Each structure stands twice: as C-alpha cells, then as structure tokens.
Amino acid sequence: MWLTRPLRERSTQLFLGVLFAALAVVTLLHLTMPEDSPFYVSSFTVTLMGKYLCYALLAVAVDLVWGYLGILSLGHGAFFALGGYAMGMYLMRQIGDRGTYGDPILPDFMVFLNWQELPWFWHGFDMAWFAFLMVILAPGLLALVFGFLAFRSRVTGVYLSIITQALTFALMLAFFRNEMGFGGNNGLTDFRDLLGFNLRTDATRLGLFIASGIALAIGYLICRGIVTSKLGRVSVACRDAEARARFLGYRVERVQLFVFVVSAMIAGVAGALYVPQVGIINPSEFSPIFSIEIVVWVALGGRATLYGAVIGAILVNYAKTVFTGVMPDAWLFLLGGLFVLVTVFLPRGIAGLLASRRKKQDEPTDTDSDTGKEATA
Amino acid sequence: MSIIRSLTLLLFAIIMINPAFAQDQNTDSGRALLTNLAEAPASEVEDAIKSIVRSGDERARGWLEAYGANRLSRIKDTGQVVLVLNNRGRDWEIADPLTGENMGEMSRRELDRVAINNRIRGQLEGILAILDLNAADPDVREASARDLMGKVDAALVEPLQAQLETEENAAVRDRIQAALAIYRVGEGDLDAVDELSGSLHPRARAALSEAVRGDNPALAAKARQALAAIEQKLKLNSAAETLYFGLSMGSVLVLAAIGLAITFGVMGVINMAHGELIMLGAYTTWGMQQLLPGQPGLALILSIPAGFMVAATAGIIIERSVIQFLKGRPLETLLATFGISLILQQLVRTVISPQNRTVVTPEWMSGSLVINDALSLTLNRMYVLAFALIVFAGLMLIMRKTRLGLEVRAVTQNRNMARSMGIRATRVDILTFALGSGVAGLAGVALSQLTNVGPNLGQNYIIDSFMVVVFGGVGNLWGTLIAGLSLGTINQLLEPWAGAVLAKIIVLVFIILFIQKRPKGLFPQKGRAAEG
Structure with missing residues (x-):
C-alpha cells in the first residue's frame, strides 16, 4: 500500500525513529523526573514543543507543494488558520454555560455583540466528529475551489504566489470583522476542554503533544507516500517542466489540484492541533507575513526533502522563542537575514548540506537543483 | 504727489497718536458703553448691546464675546468694567477691556459679574454675526x-x-x-x-x-419640488466627490505600484521590499523637515529629489548585494527581498522609533478647494493626484524617449541579443532597479502627506501594489495607470454600502478571480517578449 511503502525507506525509518524517540524521552522526563531536577521537562516546555511539532507539520505541507509541485504558496497560513478556527469553534461550543455571560449556546463574544441566535455556520460544531471533519474539509474545500480556478487557467509561478498571498490577506481582513461571526479582532479563546479533558491539566497538554507528534508522523508518511508514488513522480515532472509534462499527456492541473488540496488539509490538521495548545486563534494567523515565514522554515531546512521542512520549522521557531525572549529587537533582523542568506548561500537548505556531506545519491530528483521550472516559467 | 504724501503723513500721525488716545481712558467712548451695559436693568440690556454694536468700535466683538462667556465683571470699589482672563481659583486674572492691558490678579469677592440672561445669550450669536x-x-x-x-x-x-x-x-x-x-x-x-x-x-x-x-399645503408642495431639485444636485455632487476620492486613492495606488511596474514588470524582479523603499521616501520627507524646521514647504520640495536618491541608493545596494545573485529564480528573489523588507522595517524601528512620525503639511497644501456648499476638494489629495500623473508622464518619457529607456526595453525583450549589440546589460539592470526604487521613494514623499509615517507604512501598500501591477498587465505602464485609478475608484464606489474593509475584500477577490480569467492582466504584453 502506498502509505506503508515509505516505511521501508531508510530515511523515513530514521525520521520516524528520531521523532518517536524524542516523543518518548520528553514524555518520560516529564512524568518521572522530580520538578527540581535539571532534566525535568515542564508542562510549559511540553506545550511549546507541541507547538513546534504543529509548525513542523505545517512546514511539511508547504514543502509538499513547494518542493514537489513547484508551487510557492504564500497563503498556507490561511489553511492552517481555517483548521484552527474549526477546532476553535468546537472548543468554544464546549465551554457551554461556563462562559462569563453564562449563555448555554452562544459564545461570549456573541452575547457581547448582542446576537440573539447562533449563525448557521456555527451549527454542528458542538459535535466533535463534525468539527474534526470540518478541520479537514474547510481548508480542503477552499484549496479545491481556489486551486480549481487557478490551475485550470494555468496561473503558476510568481502570479500564483501573489494571488495566494492576496487570498490570505483578504481572509485576514474578513476575519477581523466582527460581523463575520468569528470573534473579530480577539478571535476565539478562553477554551475549557477538549473531548471532556480539561485543557489546563498537564496530562491533557502531554496528550496534545503526543497527538501532535503522531499527526506529524502520519502527515510525513502521507506526503512521503505521495512523493514516492507515480503521482509524486508526475508532480515532480510538473514542477520541473510543466509544459513537457502536459505534452506527454498528463493532466497537470489535476495533479496540481490533488496535491494542493492534500497539502491544505494537512495544514488544517496542524492548525487544529495548534489551537488547543496555545489556547487562542485569532486573525493574525492569516497575516501574509506568517505564511511567508513558513516558506522560510522550509527553505532553511531544505526544499523537497520533507524532513528538512521539519528541521527548519523547529530550528527557526526555537530561535524565535529564544530571541524574542532575550532581545526582541534582534529577532526581525535575524529572520530577515535568514531569508537573504538562505536563498543566496544555501539554496538547498540544511538538508542539502547534510546530503552533500554524506554524498547520498539515492534520490537524485528530490534534491535536484531548483532552477528547473522557474527558470523557464 | 504732495497730496498723497501729506495724506500718508496724516495717516501715520493718526496711527502714532492712536495708542496714546486709547490710553486716555476718560475720553474713550468704550468706557461709557461698557458701564452702560453693566448698569443697564434687564429690560434695557438689549439697547445697551445695540449701542455697542452701532458704535462700530473694533473691540466690540471681544467685549460681547466675553459678556456671553460670563467673563465681563465690574470691580466693586471703582465700578470699572474689566475682562476676566482666568476665573479659576480664588483670585481671578483680569485685564482692561479698553487697552487689553493685564491688570494682574484680584480676589473674586471684589468683582461683580455683569449679569446676562439666557434670552440675551441666545441673541448674542446673531449679534456677533452682524458685527462680523x-x-x-x-x-x-x-x-x-x-x-x-x-x-x-x-x-x-x-x-x-x-x-x-x-x-x-x-x-x-x-x-x-x-x-x-x-x-x-x-x-x-x-x-x-x-x-x-x-x-x-x-x-x-x-x-x-x-x-x-x-401645515401650509401650497408651501409644502412647492418646497417638495425645490427639495427634489436640490436632492438631484446633491447626488451629482456626491458622485463627483466619490469620483474624486476614488481617483485620489487610485493615484496613491499608481504611485505605489508604478515603481514596481518597472522592477517587476520590466525586469521581472519580485521586489517585496518595494513597500519599504516607499517607507524610506516618506522618512526622508520627515528627516528633511527635521533639518529645516519651520519651513515645511521647502523641505517637502527638497524631499522630492532627496527621497528619490535615498530610495534609489537603497535599491542599488539591494540589487548589487542580493538580487543579482538570484537572476532567473523569481521565487527565491521574492523570499530574499522579503527578508530585506523585514530588516529595513526593524532598522527604522530601532534607529528612529517604532512610533509614527508626524510630517507637517505645508500651508499651501492644506485646506480645500470649495466648489459649493456640498462639495469641497481637499488640496493635498489634488497635489498628490497631479504628482502621480507627473511621475507617470516622466517615467513614460524616460522609457520611450531616452537612451536608457531604449536599452531597458532591448534588454527586456532579448537579453542576449541586446548584449551582442553592445548594451551593458548589468549596468542597465542596476539603473532600471535604481529608477524603480527611486520612484518608490517619490511615492513615499507623496504618501507622507496623506498617511501616517511609520515602520509599517510600506507593508500596507505592498500587496495592493502587486495587485495593481498584475491587474494592469505586467510590463505595461499604461496598464498600471489604468488599473490603479480604476481599482481606487471601484474601492471608493463600493465603500458607502459595503464599508471600507469589505470593499477591500471584494476588490481583492475580484482581482483573484480576474487573474483566473485573464492571467496576463488587463493589457497583456504581446509579441515574443511575452513568452520570454
């Protein structure tokens, strides 16, 4: 089966081995070490790492479209945020009458805005299965419609990047409006519990961390399964020579659409796991700068490697945590410098460095020079 | 001649004598007028005011205003009427109403307010208007x-x-x-x-x-008719106003996008730091005004070349240090220039301030052109509109009539062929990028007159600018002009019934859909260059 085939690859085994070992070590240290021990992993750190894992999953989704399809999406934050909002709506409904205003149905912000009844799109979110379905369907549907229109009219390259950015910008403006019914500026917050587990307990936080790790593993397997399948080969062909692939009889736009939608769904799941861990979702997740930051994680880690995306996401976000704490002013300099240095001096990212050091040649197409399609586009 | 001279001398003499005249308080008719007002019983106050108005005294307005504001008082001992400058606290600061001379402070117990009733207060406004x-x-x-x-x-x-x-x-x-x-x-x-x-x-x-x-039916019918005519006229005026605002917003978009139309449209470089080059231009204006305090107009005019130079220099640095290494890799260029935009923003935050800076609008640019009671056009927007058109015309001239323009077009159409003909393509790249960046600086100078100058200034325009260029058709300056003006107008037309944010969303969605239909924009490039 396509999903289990990657398990036989050495790189996948290595990746999953490291990931699960890390999950196990953190869990063990968190549970068994006394609090004053230097090896103790606090609940705060567990949540922080859970957040990184969600970002890593998002980066894998972006790498799937950018690395293997040649589509630089500057709007993947939108899919991430949509998944997050779907989860946030479920969590809002779970608050029930424990909110500040004590309304059993309406979330606090609606009571505050003097709304009398629930907007139609909020119905069903009190049921976990429906909400979890929407986590995947909402971003998937947006990607389907947007991708269908864009790929059918062969909007590619820079144009596509710019309109994906416009898309997430438009969504950000829309979600900032109170009238949209998503909490406006403040977004959704003050969550209580998820599937009956109190979100503020350490056990739930650890559970979410492990769930994020497993989601990352599954997301990685799905992406790896796709790129090693025939479909993946075709999508790389679309990346490197779109016109040639089309002339050979492949329906390029269908391949693009499929991969794009899958990637959006994975991003949605990442967003859904992210929201209960940070405890808030607001329109800033739609901001174009966040989407473009994701691309830099991937670029730093190494395009078209998947595991590189994970490395990049974790490294950049760890650096962000450290720097915004120690010297907040320096962070944007560092991030900006990273954009420039990586693109100019490290076009294949950290993964490229590792690969060239080990002279590993078993997947030449994946780590091939990226000048392919864009140069001719 | 001699008559004029003697008249002038006479006038001069009167002016010279006048202060002395006023100081002689016993002969000042104002004193009598004020005392009259202060002493008048309620029924005669009106007459007292009228006699003040009729006197034609230049100080009458000040007196009556003070009277209406309860700031006319009498000193109990001497009966002299005084102006109260400050009536907070126990001691009030008073002044002589005849000379305006400050008389120091006096305990409020020694003062007696000149009474005014509400009927008189209501009439005062009209009386003052008649005075004016x-x-x-x-x-x-x-x-x-x-x-x-x-x-x-x-x-x-x-x-x-x-x-x-x-x-x-x-x-x-x-x-x-x-x-x-x-x-x-x-x-x-x-x-x-x-x-x-x-x-x-x-x-x-x-x-x-x-x-x-x-309840007068004949009057009502006639008034209804007149009202309908007025409504019609008003509609026309408000349409004209919307159009003006739309064109003004459009001119801002054109200014912001026209530099991008050169770097992106002509050179194919995605410069995400374009917005920050605009910001640099705006900050240059601010800096100029700091250098020339008290002369905002001169500073603004000097900022036009200065803003161009600053942004163009920054552009050259960006081109030489980053973009030249990323030739033929537009997506990487996009990322690298985005990084530069972050650095520039943070640089401004660190070096200058994260807060917005105020740029003074010179006198000749403030105010508005009043067409009629329902329509007045703000002058600063008119200047920016004119400036945008001038910049556009200038760019058109450079691209069409100069050696540089010819070389730029040659390099755009076929780089290798142009190089074989002896054109130094690298030099053309640098100059083109400098030109596009410099125009961004000009946009910043103009924008400083309309919006806040802050580190986020550029970020707010970058997406809009790209939309304008893509909508108009890449590599087509006319397309950028028309796209900018029409997007601005569409936005303003939508605003009244959709609200500012929704209007913007609608325009964005419209462009996204439009790109699907016509991926090459309104005016696609034709010929071989289009496929290049």
Whole structure:
C-alpha cells in the first residue's frame, strides 16, 4: 500500500525513529523526573514543543507543494488558520454555560455583540466528529475551489504566489470583522476542554503533544507516500517542466489540484492541533507575513526533502522563542537575514548540506537543483 | 504727489497718536458703553448691546464675546468694567477691556459679574454675526453670513436688510439673501422657496423639509419640488466627490505600484521590499523637515529629489548585494527581498522609533478647494493626484524617449541579443532597479502627506501594489495607470454600502478571480517578449 511503502525507506525509518524517540524521552522526563531536577521537562516546555511539532507539520505541507509541485504558496497560513478556527469553534461550543455571560449556546463574544441566535455556520460544531471533519474539509474545500480556478487557467509561478498571498490577506481582513461571526479582532479563546479533558491539566497538554507528534508522523508518511508514488513522480515532472509534462499527456492541473488540496488539509490538521495548545486563534494567523515565514522554515531546512521542512520549522521557531525572549529587537533582523542568506548561500537548505556531506545519491530528483521550472516559467 | 504724501503723513500721525488716545481712558467712548451695559436693568440690556454694536468700535466683538462667556465683571470699589482672563481659583486674572492691558490678579469677592440672561445669550450669536458682517475682509463677511443661515429671527431681519443694501460683495449678498429666505420660508413665504431651490446648504434643506412637513399645503408642495431639485444636485455632487476620492486613492495606488511596474514588470524582479523603499521616501520627507524646521514647504520640495536618491541608493545596494545573485529564480528573489523588507522595517524601528512620525503639511497644501456648499476638494489629495500623473508622464518619457529607456526595453525583450549589440546589460539592470526604487521613494514623499509615517507604512501598500501591477498587465505602464485609478475608484464606489474593509475584500477577490480569467492582466504584453 502506498502509505506503508515509505516505511521501508531508510530515511523515513530514521525520521520516524528520531521523532518517536524524542516523543518518548520528553514524555518520560516529564512524568518521572522530580520538578527540581535539571532534566525535568515542564508542562510549559511540553506545550511549546507541541507547538513546534504543529509548525513542523505545517512546514511539511508547504514543502509538499513547494518542493514537489513547484508551487510557492504564500497563503498556507490561511489553511492552517481555517483548521484552527474549526477546532476553535468546537472548543468554544464546549465551554457551554461556563462562559462569563453564562449563555448555554452562544459564545461570549456573541452575547457581547448582542446576537440573539447562533449563525448557521456555527451549527454542528458542538459535535466533535463534525468539527474534526470540518478541520479537514474547510481548508480542503477552499484549496479545491481556489486551486480549481487557478490551475485550470494555468496561473503558476510568481502570479500564483501573489494571488495566494492576496487570498490570505483578504481572509485576514474578513476575519477581523466582527460581523463575520468569528470573534473579530480577539478571535476565539478562553477554551475549557477538549473531548471532556480539561485543557489546563498537564496530562491533557502531554496528550496534545503526543497527538501532535503522531499527526506529524502520519502527515510525513502521507506526503512521503505521495512523493514516492507515480503521482509524486508526475508532480515532480510538473514542477520541473510543466509544459513537457502536459505534452506527454498528463493532466497537470489535476495533479496540481490533488496535491494542493492534500497539502491544505494537512495544514488544517496542524492548525487544529495548534489551537488547543496555545489556547487562542485569532486573525493574525492569516497575516501574509506568517505564511511567508513558513516558506522560510522550509527553505532553511531544505526544499523537497520533507524532513528538512521539519528541521527548519523547529530550528527557526526555537530561535524565535529564544530571541524574542532575550532581545526582541534582534529577532526581525535575524529572520530577515535568514531569508537573504538562505536563498543566496544555501539554496538547498540544511538538508542539502547534510546530503552533500554524506554524498547520498539515492534520490537524485528530490534534491535536484531548483532552477528547473522557474527558470523557464 | 504732495497730496498723497501729506495724506500718508496724516495717516501715520493718526496711527502714532492712536495708542496714546486709547490710553486716555476718560475720553474713550468704550468706557461709557461698557458701564452702560453693566448698569443697564434687564429690560434695557438689549439697547445697551445695540449701542455697542452701532458704535462700530473694533473691540466690540471681544467685549460681547466675553459678556456671553460670563467673563465681563465690574470691580466693586471703582465700578470699572474689566475682562476676566482666568476665573479659576480664588483670585481671578483680569485685564482692561479698553487697552487689553493685564491688570494682574484680584480676589473674586471684589468683582461683580455683569449679569446676562439666557434670552440675551441666545441673541448674542446673531449679534456677533452682524458685527462680523461689517468686517473689512469679504471672506470673514461671507463666513459670518453663512453662519447666519437658519439662525435669523425676527429681530435680525431688519439689520440684515439694512446690511444687504450696503453690501457690495455679490457672494456675501447671496448668503444674506439665502439667510433671509430661510427665515421667510419659515414664515410661509412662497417666493422665498424659489430663492432657496438652488441652495445646497444643509440649513436651506432643513428649512425646506420643515416646510414640507408644515401645515401650509401650497408651501409644502412647492418646497417638495425645490427639495427634489436640490436632492438631484446633491447626488451629482456626491458622485463627483466619490469620483474624486476614488481617483485620489487610485493615484496613491499608481504611485505605489508604478515603481514596481518597472522592477517587476520590466525586469521581472519580485521586489517585496518595494513597500519599504516607499517607507524610506516618506522618512526622508520627515528627516528633511527635521533639518529645516519651520519651513515645511521647502523641505517637502527638497524631499522630492532627496527621497528619490535615498530610495534609489537603497535599491542599488539591494540589487548589487542580493538580487543579482538570484537572476532567473523569481521565487527565491521574492523570499530574499522579503527578508530585506523585514530588516529595513526593524532598522527604522530601532534607529528612529517604532512610533509614527508626524510630517507637517505645508500651508499651501492644506485646506480645500470649495466648489459649493456640498462639495469641497481637499488640496493635498489634488497635489498628490497631479504628482502621480507627473511621475507617470516622466517615467513614460524616460522609457520611450531616452537612451536608457531604449536599452531597458532591448534588454527586456532579448537579453542576449541586446548584449551582442553592445548594451551593458548589468549596468542597465542596476539603473532600471535604481529608477524603480527611486520612484518608490517619490511615492513615499507623496504618501507622507496623506498617511501616517511609520515602520509599517510600506507593508500596507505592498500587496495592493502587486495587485495593481498584475491587474494592469505586467510590463505595461499604461496598464498600471489604468488599473490603479480604476481599482481606487471601484474601492471608493463600493465603500458607502459595503464599508471600507469589505470593499477591500471584494476588490481583492475580484482581482483573484480576474487573474483566473485573464492571467496576463488587463493589457497583456504581446509579441515574443511575452513568452520570454
């Protein structure tokens, strides 16, 4: 089966081995070490790492479209945020009458805005299965419609990047409006519990961390399964020579659409796991700068490697945590410098460095020079 | 000659003597007038005020204003009337109403406020307006006549009609007539409705709507007719205003995007730091004004070349240090220049301030051009509109008529062929990028007059700028102009019924859909260069 085939690859085994070992070590240290021990992993750190894992999953989704399809999406934050909002709506409904205003149905912000009844799109979110379905369907549907229109009219390259950015910008403006019914500026917050587990307990936080790790593993397997399948080969062909692939009889736009939608769904799941861990979702997740930051994680880690995306996401976000704490002013300099240095001096990212050091040649197409399609586009 | 000279001398003498004259308080008629006002019993206050107005004394306005504001008092001991400058606390600061001389502080117990009742207070505004109607400056006279509209009551009719006979300025006469007509409509005069039918002033409309609701059927019918005509005119005016705002917003978009049309459209470089180059231009204006304090106009004019140079220099640095290494990799260029934009933003935050800076608008740019009561066009927007068109024309000239333009077009169409013909492509790249960046700087100078100058200035325009260029058709300056102006106008047309944010969303979605339909924009490039 396509999903289990990657398990036989050495790189996948290595990746999953490291990931699960890390999950196990953190869990063990968190549970068994006394609090004053230097090896103790606090609940705060567990949540922080859970957040990184969600970002890593998002980066894998972006790498799937950018690395293997040649589509630089500057709007993947939108899919991430949509998944997050779907989860946030479920969590809002779970608050029930424990909110500040004590309304059993309406979330606090609606009571505050003097709304009398629930907007139609909020119905069903009190049921976990429906909400979890929407986590995947909402971003998937947006990607389907947007991708269908864009790929059918062969909007590619820079144009596509710019309109994906416009898309997430438009969504950000829309979600900032109170009238949209998503909490406006403040977004959704003050969550209580998820599937009956109190979100503020350490056990739930650890559970979410492990769930994020497993989601990352599954997301990685799905992406790896796709790129090693025939479909993946075709999508790389679309990346490197779109016109040639089309002339050979492949329906390029269908391949693009499929991969794009899958990637959006994975991003949605990442967003859904992210929201209960940070405890808030607001329109800033739609901001174009966040989407473009994701691309830099991937670029730093190494395009078209998947595991590189994970490395990049974790490294950049760890650096962000450290720097915004120690010297907040320096962070944007560092991030900006990273954009420039990586693109100019490290076009294949950290993964490229590792690969060239080990002279590993078993997947030449994946780590091939990226000048392919864009140069001719 | 000698007559003029002697007259001048006489005038000079009078001016010289006058202060001494005023200081001699016993002969100053103002003293008597004020004492009269202070001593008048309630029934005679009106007459006392009238005699002040009739005296034609230049200081009358100040006295009456102070009177209305409860700041006219009498010293209990001497009976002298004084102006109270500051009536907070126990000791009040007072001044001589005749000379304006500060008389120091005096305990409030020693002062006796000159009483005023509410009926008089209500009339004071009209009385003051009549006072202004006698001012020497026709603009002041017109403004005061405009203030009178809707405030005329029976007591004012007579003095106003007297004013009308002596008034020579046509605009002021029209205003006074309109003010009287509003009063007469209120009294049920049918002819007065005709006089008001052309007026766009809100008070005239209010008077007519009042008449429509009133119980005089003939008057109501006529007023309704007049009102309909006015509404029609108003609609026209508001359409003109929307168009003006739309064009103004469009001109801003054009300015922001036109530099991008050169770097992105002509060179194919995605410069995400374009917005920050705009920001640099705006900050140059601010810096210029700091260097030349007190001369905002001169500073602004000097900022035009300075802003161009600063942004162009920054552009050259960006091109040489980053973009030249990423030739043929547009997506990487996009990322790298985005990084540069972050660095520039943070640089401004660290070096200058994260807060917005104020850029002063010079006097000749502030204010507005009043077309009529319903339509006035702000001058600064008009200047920016004109500036955008001039910049556009200048760029067109450079691209079409100069050696540089020719070389740029040659390199764009076929780089290798151009190089074989002896064109130094690298030099052309640098100059083109400098030109595009410099124009961004110019946009910043203009924008500093319309919006806040802060580190986020550029970020707000970058997406819009790309939209304009893509919508207009890459590599086509005319397309950028038309796209910018039309997007601005569409946005303004949508705003009244959709709100500012929703209008923006609708425009974005419209462009996204438009790109699907016509991926090459409004005016796609034709010929071989398009496939290059």
